[in-house]
Amino acid sequence: MLSQKLQDAINAQINAELWSAYLYLSMSMDAEAKGYKGVANWFFVQWQEEQDHARIFMNYLNSRDCKVELKPIEAVDTTWGSVLEMFQETLKHEKVVTGLINNLAAIAAEDKDFASSNMLVWFIDEQIEEEESARDMIFAAEAVENDKYGMYQLDKELAARVYTQASPLATAE
Numbered sequence: 053m054l055s056q057k058l059q060d061a062i063n064a065q066i067n068a069e070l071w072s073a074y075l076y077l078s079m080s081m082d083a084e085a086k087g088y089k090g091v092a093n094w095f096f097v098q099w100q101e102e103q104d105h106a107r108i109f110m111n112y113l114n115s116r117d118c119k120v121e122l123k124p125i126e127a128v129d130t131t132w133g134s135v136l137e138m139f140q141e142t143l144k145h146e147k148v149v150t151g152l153i154n155n156l157a158a159i160a161a162e163d164k165d166f167a168s169s170n171m172l173v174w175f176i177d178e179q180i181e182e183e184e185s186a187r188d189m190i191f192a193a194e195a196v197e198n199d200k201y202g203m204y205q206l207d208k209e210l211a212a213r214v215y216t217q218a219s220p221l222a223t224a225e
């Protein structure tokens with residue numbers, strides 16, 4: 053059984069992951085409305101990945117005989133000034149999420165809850181990727197700032213991003 057402190061923190065994390073999903077879905081819809089179908093696709097995939105993250109935590113609580121408690125999801129912004137701003141906010145947000153995951157790992161370590169520590173390793177690695185891909189997108193968007201043809205090409209590239217299910221879910225089925 054997990055400590056109550058860790059259960060509460062994981063339930064809060066499920067909410068944070070679902071909020072992240074909602075944020076990226078909103079960015080996807082804003083990009084779509086502005087004609088950037090590739091950017092919209094990139095954020096739509098991000099939306100799917102965040103739902104996977106929430107699902108992994110829900111599966112974990114269920115498997116440890118703990119109760120999943122879904123909380124209200126707060127509103128997100130609905131429009132951004134530019135594609136670059138979307139990616140800048142993405143990186144800022146992912147850094148916050150990295151802090152939340154590190155906090156979960158700290159609680160698990162304090163509890164000497166080795167199973168939870170082990171589960172969190174996937175998320176610690178995932179956050180490195182999340183921050184790196186947001187940084188890559190900032191560099192790409194900066195490179196084409198004020199260059200409409202470059203933006204058109206970048207948008208076409210981002211249309212190729214494909215969702216793949218997170219590995220802990222693939223092995224859990």
Ligand code: FEO
Binds near residue numbers: 069072101102182
């Ligand atoms: Fe669930 Fe983007 O980290």
